[in-house]
Amino acid sequence: MTPANSSTPESKPAPASRARFLTVRLAAEDDFDGWRDAARRLAGAAIPPDMVIWQVGEHGGELFADALPLPPPPKTELRVSRAFVELAQSAILHRDPERFALLYRLLLRLANHTASIEDHADPLIRRIEMLAKAVRRDMHKMHAFVRFRELDDEFVAWFEPEHHIVRANAGFFVRRFAAMRWSILTPEVSLHWNGEILHEGPGADRSQAPDGDVLEEVWKAYYASIFNPARLKVGAMLKEMPRKYWKNMPEAELIAPLIAGAQAREAGMTAQVVPEPERARTLSGLREEAQACRRCPLWQDATQCVFGEGPTDARIMVVGEQPGDEEDKAGHPFVGPAGEVLARAMDEAGIDRGRIWLTNAVKHFKFVRRGKRRIHQSPTAGEIQACKWWLDQEIGLLRPKATVMLGASAIRGVTGKAGAVGALREHGLPLAHGIGIASYHPSYILRQPDRDASDQAYAALVTDLRRAGSEAGSD
Ligand code: URA
Numbered sequence: 001m002t003p004a005n006s007s008t009p010e011s012k013p014a015p016a017s018r019a020r021f022l023t024v025r026l027a028a029e030d031d032f033d034g035w036r037d038a039a040r041r042l043a044g045a046a047i048p049p050d051m052v053i054w055q056v057g058e059h060g061g062e063l064f065a066d067a068l069p070l071p072p073p074p075k076t077e078l079r080v081s082r083a084f085v086e087l088a089q090s091a092i093l094h095r096d097p098e099r100f101a102l103l104y105r106l107l108l109r110l111a112n113h114t115a116s117i118e119d120h121a122d123p124l125i126r127r128i129e130m131l132a133k134a135v136r137r138d139m140h141k142m143h144a145f146v147r148f149r150e151l152d153d154e155f156v157a158w159f160e161p162e163h164h165i166v167r168a169n170a171g172f173f174v175r176r177f178a179a180m181r182w183s184i185l186t187p188e189v190s191l192h193w194n195g196e197i198l199h200e201g202p203g204a205d206r207s208q209a210p211d212g213d214v215l216e217e218v219w220k221a222y223y224a225s226i227f228n229p230a231r232l233k234v235g236a237m238l239k240e241m242p243r244k245y246w247k248n249m250p251e252a253e254l255i256a257p258l259i260a261g262a263q264a265r266e267a268g269m270t271a272q273v274v275p276e277p278e279r280a281r282t283l284s285g286l287r288e289e290a291q292a293c294r295r296c297p298l299w300q301d302a303t304q305c306v307f308g309e310g311p312t313d314a315r316i317m318v319v320g321e322q323p324g325d326e327e328d329k330a331g332h333p334f335v336g337p338a339g340e341v342l343a344r345a346m347d348e349a350g351i352d353r354g355r356i357w358l359t360n361a362v363k364h365f366k367f368v369r370r371g372k373r374r375i376h377q378s379p380t381a382g383e384i385q386a387c388k389w390w391l392d393q394e395i396g397l398l399r400p401k402a403t404v405m406l407g408a409s410a411i412r413g414v415t416g417k418a419g420a421v422g423a424l425r426e427h428g429l430p431l432a433h434g435i436g437i438a439s440y441h442p443s444y445i446l447r448q449p450d451r452d453a454s455d456q457a458y459a460a461l462v463t464d465l466r467r468a469g470s471e472a473g474s475d
Helices: 032-044 082-091 099-111 123-145 166-176 214-226 234-240 243-248 250-266 283-290 325-330 337-348 381-398 408-415 442-447 451-472
Strands: 022-026 052-056 149-151 154-158 182-185 189-193 198-202 316-320 356-360 367-370 373-376 402-406 435-439
Touching (some): 022 032, 032 099, 082 099, 082 123, 123 166, 166 182, 316 337, 316 381, 337 451, 381 408, 435 451
Parallel strands (some): 022 052, 316 356
Antiparallel strands (some): 149 154, 182 189
8 A cells, every 4th residue: 555645755845934734644544554654754854743644535635735745765764673563553453543643653752762662551552552452353353243145146244343454354354255256345445355356345335235144044053053051151252242243143133042041951941942053955055154164263274164075976975184284275175295195095996086075074274383384283072073064964965875084083073983093994884874984094194104004004095995986886
C-alpha cells in the first residue's frame, strides 16, 4: 500500500506564518505502509507529533489547505526494532482514530531513546499494547466465527469486525479455504476468492449475505454434537464466543437450549438430545464440508484439510496417518516421499494407483516448527477420534472391499481401537464394509536404521497390498 499524501516532498513549503500543520493522508484505515513511510519522513525531519494531522482518504482536505508538505525521505535510515514493527502492524488496525498519532509519538521516543519497547509500564506503550491486543483478539474471532452459507455456486459469509482487520485476515481465509469459491462481506470491504485470485470490493450490507440453508443444519448438528455438558462453563463460553457474534452463527440458536438441558443430559436423563450429524450425500460434498472442519485444533496451523481422493467406485481404500509437509501444501494425500514408496509398492503388487481411494486417518498436518522446517508430530488418540467422523463417512460412502491400514494411527482411525501392525497384519479384520488389512506405513519403512529391516517391511507392504488386490477382486 502507498500513502496518499496530498503534498509531495518536492513541493515548496507554504509560508511558516500560515502553515501550522502537516497533514498526512493515508490511503486506507489499515494503511500501515503509508503510515510507515510518512512516519520515517516526519521523524527524519524531527517534526513534533503535535504538528501532524493524520487523515484517512480525502475527507476534510479543504480544512487543511495550507498544510506543510511532507518532508523528503531521510538520508539515514531510521532503525526500529522488530518488536516495534510488529506492535505497530497490529495496533494500526484498531478503530481508535488516535492510533496513528500514538504510534508516531512512540516512534519518536524510541528514536530519541526516551522509551524502551520492553518497558510495559510506560503508559504510552501500555496503551498501544492494549490496541494491538484488541486487534489480535478481533482477528482470532474472525477466524473462529466466520460462517459461510451456500449461495448459487459460492459460499458467502457476513462478518462485522470491531477493527480494520479484514484485509489483514484475508491470507488466513485464502489458505484455509483455497479450494472453495467464497466471499466475505463486511461493512467496510468485501473479499472475493475465485479459487485463484483474491479481489476486493466495497463494503456490504447484511442483507446481501444469505440467511440460511442446509449448511446451517450441518453447523447446528456439529455444534450440538461437540457440546459437552460435563465441561459447561458459561462464563468462559461467553468470553470465547461473545454474544455479538451469535447473530451470524447458525449454531448460536442452540446455545440457550443446550445450556438449559446440560444438567439433565449430564445426569443421563435425556440420552437422545444430540441430533445425529447430518451426513453429506457424496464424497465430494464431504470433501468440501471437511474444509471447514473444527473438530480438533489441528486446522489452525495446517494449510488446508487434505481429504481422501480417488475414483468414487474404488474397491480398495488405503488409509495413512496424516498428510505430511508436502501433502499439506499440495492438498493431496501421499505426494511426498512416503507416497513414492507407496506408489512403488503398489506397482510391485500389481495395483493401479489410479483405481485406489487414498486417504488418511487425520486430515490436517500436525507439526512443530524448527526454524524454517515443519517437523511431523504423530496425532493423539483424541485427534484421530475427532477425525474418525470424516473417515467413517468416507468409508460408508465408498464401501471398499478392502481397506489397507498403514500403521497404528490408521488402525485406530478405521477400527477405533489401538493395535500394532506386527500383531495384526497376518489376520484380516472383518469391518462393516469389506476387510481390513493392517500393514507397515511407508514412513516406517523409510525410517528403518538398516537396509534389511527396511527391505523386510517393504516386502510385507507389497504382500499386504497384493492381498488387498485379491480380496477386492474384480466383480
Ligand atoms: N503420510 C501419510 O500417512 N499420509 C500422507 O498423505 C503422506 C504421508
